[in-house]
Amino acid sequence: MAIANSLAMHQAIATTQQESHQPPAAPFTIDQAHTVMQYHVACRANRCPRKAAALHALVEGGRMVLSISKPQ
Template sequence: MDTSLLALLEMADHATPATPLTIDQSHESMRVHRACSIDHCRRKALAFNTLIAAGRIVPDSSRQR
C-alpha cells in the first residue's frame, strides 16, 4: 500500500475521521489500532461498525463489547 505521510498520521489518530471509512480503510484501521478498545478509540469503533455493516465481521454474540 502506497500511503502518504499525512494519511499515515491521520490513520494513527484515535478520533473519529472527518469522512466515512472505506472497507479497505476500515481493515487498515483495525490493524493499526488492534491494541485499542472500541470503547475508547473512535476510529476503531467506526471501522468495526463499518465492517459489520459490510458483512466483513460477524460479532461473537457471547462476548461483551
C-alpha cells in the same frame, strides 16, 4: 534508502498519539477499515472512536459479525 512503514510503527503511533484515535470525518471504506483495525489492534472499540468507526464499517459491509459473548 526508503523508510519502511511497518505495522509495529503504526501501532506505536496509534497507541501514543491521542489524535490518532479520533473518529474519521467520513465513513471508512472497507479497505480503510481493515487498515485501521490492524493499526488499532491494541485498542478497545468502546474506548477508541476510530476503531469503533472501522468496526462499524466492517459490520455494515458484511465483513465482520460481532460476538455477543466478548467485549469489543
